[in-house]
Amino acid sequence: MNEAPIGMFDSGIGGLTVMKAVMRRLPNESICYFGDNARGPYGPRDIKEIRRFALEIAAFLENLGVKLIVIACNSATSAGLLEVQRSCGVPVLGVVEPGARGAVQATHNRRIGVIGTVATIHSRAYLKAIHALDAGAKVHSRACPSLVGFVERGEVEGPRIEEEVSLYLSPLGKREVDTLVLGCTHYPLITEVIGKVAGEDVSLISSDWEVAREVEENLVRRGYLRDSTRPPSYRFMCSGDIGQAIALGRMFLGPEVEKVEKVELIEGWTRS
Amino acid sequence: MNEAPIGMFDSGIGGLTVMKAVMRRLPNESICYFGDNARGPYGPRDIKEIRRFALEIAAFLENLGVKLIVIACNSATSAGLLEVQRSCGVPVLGVVEPGARGAVQATHNRRIGVIGTVATIHSRAYLKAIHALDAGAKVHSRACPSLVGFVERGEVEGPRIEEEVSLYLSPLGKREVDTLVLGCTHYPLITEVIGKVAGEDVSLISSDWEVAREVEENLVRRGYLRDSTRPPSYRFMCSGDIGQAIALGRMFLGPEVEKVEKVELIEGWTRS
Numbered sequence: 001m002n003e004a005p006i007g008m009f010d011s012g013i014g015g016l017t018v019m020k021a022v023m024r025r026l027p028n029e030s031i032c033y034f035g036d037n038a039r040g041p042y043g044p045r046d047i048k049e050i051r052r053f054a055l056e057i058a059a060f061l062e063n064l065g066v067k068l069i070v071i072a073c074n075s076a077t078s079a080g081l082l083e084v085q086r087s088c089g090v091p092v093l094g095v096v097e098p099g100a101r102g103a104v105q106a107t108h109n110r111r112i113g114v115i116g117t118v119a120t121i122h123s124r125a126y127l128k129a130i131h132a133l134d135a136g137a138k139v140h141s142r143a144c145p146s147l148v149g150f151v152e153r154g155e156v157e158g159p160r161i162e163e164e165v166s167l168y169l170s171p172l173g174k175r176e177v178d179t180l181v182l183g184c185t186h187y188p189l190i191t192e193v194i195g196k197v198a199g200e201d202v203s204l205i206s207s208d209w210e211v212a213r214e215v216e217e218n219l220v221r222r223g224y225l226r227d228s229t230r231p232p233s234y235r236f237m238c239s240g241d242i243g244q245a246i247a248l249g250r251m252f253l254g255p256e257v258e259k260v261e262k263v264e265l266i267e268g269w270t271r272s
Numbered sequence: 273m274n275e276a277p278i279g280m281f282d283s284g285i286g287g288l289t290v291m292k293a294v295m296r297r298l299p300n301e302s303i304c305y306f307g308d309n310a311r312g313p314y315g316p317r318d319i320k321e322i323r324r325f326a327l328e329i330a331a332f333l334e335n336l337g338v339k340l341i342v343i344a345c346n347s348a349t350s351a352g353l354l355e356v357q358r359s360c361g362v363p364v365l366g367v368v369e370p371g372a373r374g375a376v377q378a379t380h381n382r383r384i385g386v387i388g389t390v391a392t393i394h395s396r397a398y399l400k401a402i403h404a405l406d407a408g409a410k411v412h413s414r415a416c417p418s419l420v421g422f423v424e425r426g427e428v429e430g431p432r433i434e435e436e437v438s439l440y441l442s443p444l445g446k447r448e449v450d451t452l453v454l455g456c457t458h459y460p461l462i463t464e465v466i467g468k469v470a471g472e473d474v475s476l477i478s479s480d481w482e483v484a485r486e487v488e489e490n491l492v493r494r495g496y497l498r499d500s501t502r503p504p505s506y507r508f509m510c511s512g513d514i515g516q517a518i519a520l521g522r523m524f525l526g527p528e529v530e531k532v533e534k535v536e537l538i539e540g541w542t543r544s
Contacts, residue, residue, distance in 0.1 A: 082407035
């Protein structure tokens with residue numbers, strides 16, 4: 001057993017969907033979450049810069065004494081997972097491999113769709129991760145640039161977002177995709193719309209749930225589950241606007257987001 | 273649900289340890305096993321030749337109507353998993369990734385040892401699979417050429433094999449490996465000796481058990497578990513000496529190996 005918290009980070013608030021899934025699956029685990037909302041979203045940034053940010057934040061979380069780090073951000077996973085794993089003394093999980101794995105295990109016809117931000121789709125990270133597990137799977141990817149905006153505005157249902165999702169998903173339908181990876185941490189908030197548009201024959205693979213499964217397997221096998229009878233603690237930190245972090249945090253996670261601490265990351269403070 | 277059998281193959285009889293683990297974990301599943309004992313062991317053969325054999329056998333099993341194929345052979349997985357996945361219409365699992373995954377999830381100090389045949393260790397397949405999951409893990413590999421011979425002679429305990437295992441494992445101990453992957457399908461028969469020599473602080477990761485877990489996840493998520501109340505069927509096939517297949521088969525799997533069918537594979541009969 002290991003009483004230390006799990007560390008998680010994202011370029012902003014989206015990763016809280018992953019935290020929520022981990023809290024549901026492992027309700028006794030303490031979690032420290034860091035949202036880099038001063039510098040997020042990472043999508044438009046240079047890959048080397050994203051990698052540097054990821055190394056900085058992981059070093060910060062490791063310094064807090066976390067037992068495991070989850071990069072709850074598709075852009076940061078694609079840009080820097082390997083480097084963060086190499087630099088950290090604790091295990092580090094990303095969001096891409098668990099989602100890819102879930103899709104490969106679930107598909108019947110081995111035709112898998114992936115939706116995400118432009119940065120995630122262009123990185124081809126899901127394509128590579130799916131083919132590492134099943135080289136014969138057909139992968140059809142589609143960037144859906146406007147969906148994050150819909151979610152952050154709170155427009156998670158209604159005809160406008162349905163129409164938008166329909167436009168994005170129509171080419172995937174023609175390719176007879178039977179499994180769709182929601183490759184963006186914002187999408188768990190619009191699973192219902194996506195499921196309605198995709199149809200009941202398409203299995204939705206939500207990275208948040210898949211990551212929670214992976215975190216559980218890692219902690220169980222290592223004997224690292226928290227064993228205390230005291231309730232777990234949740235700590236929320238961000239680098240930017242606290243008001244925005246609380247407002248979006250409640251939307252993405254729930255009323256547990258009461259207090260958010262502002263943390264100044266010192267540039268270049270990475271573990272050597 | 274899906275009543276079709278699982279297809280499994282190996283260069284010989286070693287893969288029956290994997291079959292045994294799958295039978296234990298999924299006692300209601302039917303299995304067709306093919307051992308290529310006319311052409312095995314594959315270790316000394318050219319990688320392209322091994323790949324061709326794997327493609328032939330997978331096509332043969334697919335033709336029998338299996339719902340999933342397991343390449344229960346480290347050499348054939350290293351040489352041809354990707355090609356078999358690309359050529360088959362059913363999902364194909366190898367033995368390397370599940371073992372690598374188990375080790376990455378189990379290790380505390382992220383120092384992982386791997387033992388296997390010369391061919392498996394030289395292929396660096398475990399090294400690559402472990403680093404794909406944790407780029408920061410330290411991997412120490414060791415080929416143990418004589419162990420397969422000990423197992424096939426039935427010498428699975430006693431001072432001679434203990435001494436042999438000690439010689440192989442001593443460099444791994446110096447590197448503070450806390451997790452050891454048994455990267456050869458023969459090793460489940462000598463787990464006890466290996467565990468005794470490695471010491472109780474070292475977790476042994478047995479590919480057979482890890483593959484069974486992976487098979488279960490794949491069938492459960494697809495809704496492909498067999499649901500019949502009739503007992504499952506086990507079919508044993510080989511390409512070479514039936515007497516040897518039965519004798520070794522009983523040693524590796526048990527008295528279930530009553531009858532072995534000889535199958536002539538026609539050269540070049542691969543699914544195009």
